[in-house]
Structures are given as structure tokens and as C-alpha cells.
Amino acid sequence: MKPISPVTASEKTRWFRRLTKWFHPRSTDPEIAFREGVIRSTLALISFLVVLSLALNIFLFRGELKLVSYYTMHIALLVACLVASWEVARGRVLIAGWLVVLTLLFGANCLIWLARQDQSPTGIINAIVAFFFIPLVAMLVLPRNLILPVSVMAALTYSLSQFVMPFGTFTVEGVSPGLQIPIVFIGLVGEGALLRQFRVEFDSRLDSLLESLRQLEIAKREAEDAEERATRERVRAEEADRAKSQFLANMSHELRTPLNAIIGYDEIMIGGMVGEFTPKQKDLLVRIQHNSRRLLTLINDVLDLSKIEAGAVEIQRVPISPRKLILDTVEDLRSLAHTKNLELTAELADSLPENVIGDPGRVQQVMVNLISNAISFTEVGEVRVTARGLSGSRWQFAVRDTGIGIPPESIPIIFEAFRQVDSTMTRKHKGTGLGLAICRRLIAMMGGNIEVESEVGKGSTFTVTLPKGTDTGSLGRTNALPPTASRTLEP
Amino acid sequence: MTTETPSVMLVDDDIHSREIFRMLMEHCHVSHAITETATEGIEYLKDHSPDIVIIDLVLPDISGFDALDIARRITDPGRCLILATTAFYTMETGHAVLAHGFDGYVPKPFVRESFLPYVECMGA
Numbered sequence: 154m155k156p157i158s159p160v161t162a163s164e165k166t167r168w169f170r171r172l173t174k175w176f177h178p179r180s181t182d183p184e185i186a187f188r189e190g191v192i193r194s195t196l197a198l199i200s201f202l203v204v205l206s207l208a209l210n211i212f213l214f215r216g217e218l219k220l221v222s223y224y225t226m227h228i229a230l231l232v233a234c235l236v237a238s239w240e241v242a243r244g245r246v247l248i249a250g251w252l253v254v255l256t257l258l259f260g261a262n263c264l265i266w267l268a269r270q271d272q273s274p275t276g277i278i279n280a281i282v283a284f285f286f287i288p289l290v291a292m293l294v295l296p297r298n299l300i301l302p303v304s305v306m307a308a309l310t311y312s313l314s315q316f317v318m319p320f321g322t323f324t325v326e327g328v329s330p331g332l333q334i335p336i337v338f339i340g341l342v343g344e345g346a347l348l349r350q351f352r353v354e355f356d357s358r359l360d361s362l363l364e365s366l367r368q369l370e371i372a373k374r375e376a377e378d379a380e381e382r383a384t385r386e387r388v389r390a391e392e393a394d395r396a397k398s399q400f401l402a403n404m405s406h407e408l409r410t411p412l413n414a415i416i417g418y419d420e421i422m423i424g425g426m427v428g429e430f431t432p433k434q435k436d437l438l439v440r441i442q443h444n445s446r447r448l449l450t451l452i453n454d455v456l457d458l459s460k461i462e463a464g465a466v467e468i469q470r471v472p473i474s475p476r477k478l479i480l481d482t483v484e485d486l487r488s489l490a491h492t493k494n495l496e497l498t499a500e501l502a503d504s505l506p507e508n509v510i511g512d513p514g515r516v517q518q519v520m521v522n523l524i525s526n527a528i529s530f531t532e533v534g535e536v537r538v539t540a541r542g543l544s545g546s547r548w549q550f551a552v553r554d555t556g557i558g559i560p561p562e563s564i565p566i567i568f569e570a571f572r573q574v575d576s577t578m579t580r581k582h583k584g585t586g587l588g589l590a591i592c593r594r595l596i597a598m599m600g601g602n603i604e605v606e607s608e609v610g611k612g613s614t615f616t617v618t619l620p621k622g623t624d625t626g627s628l629g630r631t632n633a634l635p636p637t638a639s640r641t642l643e644p
Numbered sequence: 645m646t647t648e649t650p651s652v653m654l655v656d657d658d659i660h661s662r663e664i665f666r667m668l669m670e671h672c673h674v675s676h677a678i679t680e681t682a683t684e685g686i687e688y689l690k691d692h693s694p695d696i697v698i699i700d701l702v703l704p705d706i707s708g709f710d711a712l713d714i715a716r717r718i719t720d721p722g723r724c725l726i727l728a729t730t731a732f733y734t735m736e737t738g739h740a741v742l743a744h745g746f747d748g749y750v751p752k753p754f755v756r757e758s759f760l761p762y763v764e765c766m767g768a
Contacts, residue, residue, distance in 0.1 A: 244711075274743075344760075406702070406731055409731045409752070410658055410731050411660075412753070413660070413661065413731055413752045413753035413754070414660030414661070414664070414753070415753075416753035416755070417660065417661070417664035417752075417753045417754045417755065418660070418664060420664075420753070420755040420756065421667050421668065424671070424756060426667055426668070426671040427667070449753075513739050514738060514739040514740075541767060573750075
């Protein structure tokens with residue numbers, strides 16, 4: 154036995170798709186495409202029926218082979234179908250439509266000829282019925298203005314075939330030209346007129362459907378255009394934003410570099426590294442130093458604030474040790490406190506978690522800001538940093554000073570940019586007025602909050618609450634933080 | 645005394661930073677070397693082994709982070725501290741340079757205290 158070649162599902166579907174592809178109209182004009190589709194289906198149907206009927210004639214009825222016989226009629230119909238198929242495949246829908254109608258007209262006339270030749274009364278009645286299909290097919294495959302002419306043609310050819318053409322002398326009782334021709338004429342033309350009306354109705358509906366489809370298409374394209382424009386705008390805005398950030402970064406570098414040089418040289422002169430100055434000169438050098446430092450802080454703060462406002466600041470999430478961060482920061486700022494004869498102490502509760510998840514740089518920035526502020530605004534007494542863990546997943550640190558305090562009416566504005574309680578304070582206390590604004594924004598970005606309690610003349614307490622950011626206690630080692638991280642050199 | 649103090653090297657393209665660094669080092673009698681570009685710095689490190697190398701993060705030829713990688717390969721890891729410096733100094737950059745593998749950072753402006761934790765003699 155020959156092995157059966159396996160037919161895969163995809164091959165089957167491909168074969169099926171190739172077969173059904175014949176029925177899909179190629180025309181892009183919807184009106185023509187409709188007719189083309191009908192022509193393609195009709196041709197397939199007629200061809201199939203003709204082949205079937207031919208087979209029945211050959212094998213069952215074994216009809217006689219003559220010039221006008223079922224065989225020749227079938228062959229003529231098949232040829233006509235082939236030609237029409239060829240035309241529709243070439244895209245000539247009008248010619249193909251005509252060919253389909255003429256083929257059917259020919260078939261109907263053939264039925265009359267054959268009935269008259271075979272002297273079959275039922276054949277004649279059947280043939281009349283076949284003629285009434287012709288306007289129907291014309292409606293489906295031809296432009297609507299051709300329906301009536303085709304109906305007239307059908308009536309004319311019927312009359313010719315039935316009463317004029319010479320196919321013997323067979324007559325059926327009751328079938329006479331005087332009676333038959335008007336009836337068939339009126340019937341066919343009436344049918345044609347009715348169908349034409351249907352077709353007009355159908356076409357107008359098709360038109361309105363097409364119009365709404367077109368509107369839909371336009372609306373869709375407009376929406377796409379709008380979206381594309383929006384995307385372009387967004388990209389441009391992002392580019393502008395990047396350019397602005399880059400400009401700010403460059404600008405701040407350009408501003409800081411000469412300022413660093415001024416501070417560095419000034420320090421060298423104050424440090425007596427290039428000879429001694431008179432006390433008056435030294436005093437002026439120290440003033441230069443203070444003012445340069447203020448300018449540097451201002452530049453840093455403005456850059457920081459604009460970065461935060463522009464959303465260009467990313468908050469890191471790494472394991473940090475609050476204890477170490479606080480002790481390092483306090484250690485860093487102790488010398489600053491000592492220059493004003495203030496005590497700076499840290500009190501860490503046992504409840505303070507060993508590890509939290511957060512941004513070490515930003516948390517420390519907040520601490521440095523609050524502690525330096527406390528030192529600035531305190532003349533006598535101490536600055537105390539406390540920290541503890543809270544129930545839930547939060548922890549807290551507070552900076553308390555014994556300074557001048559904040560009047561109650563000013564508390565709401567201290568976290569706003571460029572606001573200090575008293576503008577003379579800015580000069581006296583060297584602040585930029587941006588530190589607390591930056592702090593509040595950073596804390597908010599880290600998911601925490603800051604509160605203040607204060608009494609004029611007694612002091613202020615700033616309390617910062619931050620999320621632990623973790624439920625597990627075991628997290629990797631924390632980042633070391635030189636210069637305070639002690640590392641001795643062994644040369 | 646000079647032989648007892650560590651030797652410090654700076655790679656920085658800013659002339660004033662180099663000048664201030666030189667004055668500070670001379671004042672404290674710390675032996676030092678200064679180069680302007682990373683390429684020069686790396687050439688120097690091939691023949692010398694300073695105790696501290698300070699690299700500016702923004703250099704004209706290659707970035708400070710790339711310079712760190714090269715310097716790590718040609719220096720003795722146990723004996724040489726490699727620090728970063730930048731005019732961009734913020735706590736953010738401070739933590740970032742540690743994350744990139746620097747041993748520490750020296751904030752600008754350069755003053756005596758900047759080097760204090762690393763060079764003990766300078767406190768004197």
C-alpha cells in the first residue's frame with residue numbers, strides 16, 4: 154500500500170482558503186464589489202448546477218445528441234460561465250455581469266426551444282418561470298439602470314423564441330401570442346421596475362452606510378493625528394525639561410567652581426599659609442569666607458529645590474542604619490555647635506530599628522538641615538537629637554533646640570520656599586530660607602511627614618516621621634559614610 | 645618628617661583646585677603629586693605608589709569612575725585609598741561615589757579640614 158501523504162491542518166486550511174478566495178470581491182468600490190461578489194457566487198453556483206445537470210443527462214436520461222439538445226445547451230452555458238469568470242477575474246465586472254445575464258437569458262430561451270422541440274407543455278410553463286428570474290439576477294449583477302432594459306430584452310426574446318422561431322408546429326392550448334406576449338411583457342417589466350426600486354433603496358442605504366463608515370474613518374484618523382501631536386508635544390516638553398536640568402547642572406557647576414576657588418584661597422590666607430595678616434585684614438578675610446559659604450549654600454539649595462520641583466529627584470531605596478546615620482551626622486556637626494558654645498547630643502531609644510529602607514543621602518540631608526538650623530537659631534543652651542521606633546512601620550527623629558523659637562502665626566509659612574519668619578533673620582542666621590522647604594518636599598517624597606512645635610523664647614522641636622520601608626529585620630550591610638567613617642592609614 | 649607623612653596625589657583639571665591643593669599640601673609638609681588628566685595620573689601610578697589618590701569626577705579625557713577602575717587595577721588595594729572629589733558635591737553624590745567603589749570623597753571647596761580624616765598630620 155502506498156503510504157498516504159499526511160495532510161496537515163495548515164495545508165487543509167490553505168486549500169480551503171484558496172477555494173473560498175474565489176468568492177471575495179477584489180474591487181475597492183463597495184457598489185461594484187457587491188455586484189462582483191454576487192457574480193462570483195452566481196457563476197460558481199450556475200457552473201456547479203450545469204455540471205450536475207449535464208452528468209444527469211449523460212448517465213440517467215441519455216438524451217439524443219442534436220444541435221438543439223440538453224448537451225449543447227449545457228456546453229454553451231458552461232462556456233459562457235467560463236468566459237464570464239475570466240472577465241470577472243480580469244476585473245471587468247460590467248462585462249461579466251452582462252455575460253451572466255445573457256447566459257441565463259440564453260438558458261431560459263433554450264428551455265423554450267427544447268420544450269417546443271420535445272413538444273413538452275410543462276417545459277413551456279417552466280421556461281416562462283425561468284424568464285422571471287432574469288430581472289432578479291440583473292438586479293444583483295448589473296448597474297441599476299440596466300434592470301429595465303434587461304427585463305424588456307427578456308420579454309422580447311421570450312416572444313421571439315415562443316412564437317417566431319421555427320421549432321416545429323407544437324402549440325399548447327391557451328398559449329397564444331395575443332394573450333401571452335402582453336402578460337409576459339407586463340409581468341417582466343413590472344418586476345424590473347419593482348426590483349429597480351428595491352435597488353435604489355438598497356443603494357441609498359449602502360451610501361449612507363458608507364458615508365458613516367467614512368466619517369468614522371475620518372474621526373479615527375483625526376484621533377490618531379491628535380494623539381501623535383500630543384506625543385510629539387510630550388517628547389518636546391521632556392526634551393526641554395532635560396535641557397533645563399542639564400542647563401541647571403552645568404550652570405551650578407560653572408557657579409560653584411570659581412566659588413570653590415575663592416573659598417579655598419581665602420581659607421589658605423586665613424590659615425596663615427601665605428604669611429600673617431593683621432587682625433583687621435583677617436577679619437575681612439573671614440567675612441569673605443562667610444559670604445562665599447552663604448552663596449555656595451544658596452546655589453546648592455536653589456539647584457536642589459528646582460530639581461525637586463522638576464521631579465528630577467529620585468529617592469533611593471537601600472538598607473540604612475538610622476543609628477549610624479544620626480551618630481555620624483551629629484559627629485559631623487559637633488564642631489559647628491562648639492563654635493557657638495552649644496551642646497549637641499543624641500539620644501537614641503532602644504525601639505529605634507537597626508535597619509530601615511530609605512535614601513541615606515536624603516535622610517542625612519534632612520538631618521543636617523534641621524540640626525544646622527537649630528544651631529543657627531540657638532544662642533545659649535543645647536541642641537538635642539532624639540530618635541525612636543514607632544508602632545506600625547514607622548520611625549521618628551526629632552531635633553530640639555533652646556533657641557529663639559517661632560511665633561505661632563509664622564509656623565504655617567516656615568516650610569514655604571524663600572520665607573523666613575523675619576527677613577532680618579536671614580542675614581543674621583545665614584540661612585537661605587530654602588532649607589525647610591527642601592526638607593519638607595524630600596520627606597514627602599520619602600513617604601514621611603515633618604511637624605514643628607515651638608514656643609517663642611523657649612525653643613523649637615522639629616519631628617520627622619519616616620516609613621521603615623520593610624517588615625524584615627535582616628537586611629544587608631549599610632553604606633559606610635566617610636569622612637566620618639573612621640579609616641586609619643597605615644603607610 | 646616628610647618621609648613619615650603619607651603621599652597624596654590629585655587628578656583634577658581645575659587649575660585653582662590644583663593650586664589650592666598644592667598650597668595646602670606644602671603647608672602641611674605632605675609629599676604630593678598633581679596631574680591634570682586621568683591619562684597623566686595613570687602614567688604616574690605605574691611608577692609610583694601614593695597612599696591616597698584623589699580623582700575629580702569630571703575630567704577632560706575619561707570620567708572619574710572609569711579612572712577609578714583603571715587605578716584600582718594598577719594600585720595595591722591594601723595600601724592605597726582612592727577618593728573622589730567634585731564641585732557637584734552633595735550628600736547624594738557622596739553616597740553615589742561610595743556605591744561606585746570609591747573609598748571616600750573629599751568635598752570641594754578644598755580646605756584643610758577636607759583632608760583631615762585621611763591625612764592625620766594636617767590637623768596639626
